[in-house]
Amino acid sequence: MTTVIEQDSGLTLRHVSKRFNDDAAPPVLDRIDLSITSGEFVSIVGASGCGKSTLLRLVAGLDGNHEGEIEFDGKRIVTTDLSRGIVFQDHRLFPWLDVEQNVAVALRNAPLSKAAKARAVAEHIELVGLTGYERHYPHQLSGGMAQRVAIARGLVNRPRLLLLDEPFGALDALTRSRLQVELQRIWERERITMVLVTHDVEEAVLLSDRIVVMQARPGRIGEVIDVSLPRPRKVGHREVARLRDDIVDTFFTEAA
Incomplete structure (x- = not known):
């Protein structure tokens, strides 16, 4: 379901690293390389502290203090831009x-x-x-x-890119499930690039074309998983559950 629009369209991260405060401290993000095609839905999962939300802030242009390059539609990201929207866990309505x-x-x-x-x-x-x-x-x-x-x-x-930082994390399970369905519908209608940060592996499987699994301390990409399951996907479906369990198993293996 990936839509390729232009050769240089989409999001590209090259050797992106990020440190807070002390330059001698281990980086929060370490040499992140990732390319996301225009129109793709990509989720980023990983344990707390692996730098998922930090990475999203860099892509949004909310923090320009990092090493490496981040480009969208062939242009380097240096600040916020109307071509990139963002939704946080807290709705932040006035x-x-x-x-x-x-x-x-x-x-x-x-x-x-x-x-x-x-x-x-x-x-x-x-x-x-x-x-x-x-x-x-x-x-x-x-x-x-x-x-x-x-x-x-x-x-x-x-926007040509919508960034979602745990947008359903504070919701009850039923409401979360309904909004997952709505987000699938919106993405299929609009076909803009979406990048979702989530702790919910099943949510990532339900929504994504690919899942980026992050490792912690320092934050690195451990694995990128293609999700080839037909859409629409449903909670509890056998193949959804199987892929969810496989990804969760990788977390336990890495922790061990």
């Missing part, structure tokens, strides 16, 4: 703004007319299934609905 206004915040600097911005906001609220809730405030929404708003806000600029 409590004094309603759903429509929270989504519209992301378009503040977009070169669009007022009417075009209004259309884009309405389209993306519909995309995440929240039509009719435009005037609701965050305190009037469930956790899952708030995360839908955050996803709409991440997508409303029509």
Whole structure:
């Protein structure tokens, strides 16, 4: 299901390393090399402390203090950009703004007319299934609905890359399962590049074209696994469970 758009499109990391504070301390990330094709869905999994979220922040352009090069669409990433959206575990909605206004915040600097911005906001609220809730405030929404708003806000600029940092980590199991299905639907419709950081290996199997398994101390790529299972995938399906168990076994093997 990988879509190749251009020779130089997609995300490329070359020899990326990252240290915090003390240059003599072991790196948080050590010589990361990774290429992600445009339109691909890639998940990054690994134990706590392996640098998954740090890596995502570097790709987002939120931290430019690193070694190595990170390029998107053939251009080096040096700061944040409208071509790259990000969704965090905490939805980070503004409590004094309603759903429509929270989504519209992301378009503040977009070169669009007022009417075009209004259309884009309405389209993306519909995309995440929240039509009719435009005037609701965050305190009037469930956790899952708030995360839908955050996803709409991440997508409303029509980014070519969406970064997801444990977006469902704080949700109950049923809501999480529903949003996994929604995210699959959105990805299949939009076909933008998505990179998901998650602790949930089964979630990674359900959603991904490939899974990057990180090792900790220092953070390195241990293995990249192709997921060739047909879509849509369902929780509890035999092949999903088998691949999940295989990946979990690699964690135990490395720990041992």
